[in-house]
Amino acid sequence: MTRITIIAASAAAALLVAGCSGGNADADGNGEVSMKEAADKARDEMPRPQPGLYKTTVTMTGLEIPGMPPEMAGHGAGLTTTSEHCLTQAEVDKGFGELVKRGQDGECSYERFDVAGGKLDAVMVCNAQGRAARMEMTGTTTATGADLEAEMAMEFDGAGKGTMRFTAKHERIGECPPAK
Known part of the structure; x- marks a missing residue:
């Protein structure tokens, strides 16, 4: 997978960690959802x-x-x-800002971030290595997992614009292993 694909998939997975409920995050009504707006909504x-x-x-x-x-x-x-990731109590206590941004390296933003009743409808745009990708995501989430479907439009080297579709399943599988 290309770096932009990995960034987008990581960002989607981080979004799933958060679990979702409750309405459009575009608080200022400017048509864009900043990372702060998404984190505040979360x-x-x-x-x-x-x-x-x-x-x-x-x-x-x-x-x-x-x-x-x-x-x-x-x-x-x-x-x-x-992949597996340990979500510590300290990370949960920091709030959703870090969870929403995780894996994006500042390279992604949201066009839409709607959440309601455990359902997600979002559009994320990522830029990396001079290429842009636009990913539409829908799915369901809880405090211990999520299921997501996504379609990403992106530029493929030498071939033009293409589309990649994927599913993501995120689930809590137990306690974090003891620190080494």
Whole structure:
């Protein structure tokens, strides 16, 4: 996966850690959702996540690249990346600002960040290595996990704009291992 794909997937996973509920985050009505607005909305309306060990599984479900030969249809579908992250009580206590920004290196922002009743509808735009990607995300979340579907439009080297679709499952799998 390219760096921008990894950043976007990491940002989506970090968003899932937060769990979601409660309405549009564009507090100032300017049509853009800043990281501060997303973090404030999360703080005010989302249940705090439970500390613990979380597993995130991202599975590619589709890939369309201009000029891709027909025999490559379905290429990459099923490719799965799994990671684990320990969410400590100290991180939970810092609030949602860090959770919403995690994995983005300041390279992503939101066009939309709507949350209501445990359902998420968001559009995130990331820029890395001179390329932009726009990711639409929908899904459901709780304080201990989330399921997300996403479609990302991005520029592929030498091929033009393409689309990548993936699912992400984020689940609390236990307590954090003891510090070494």
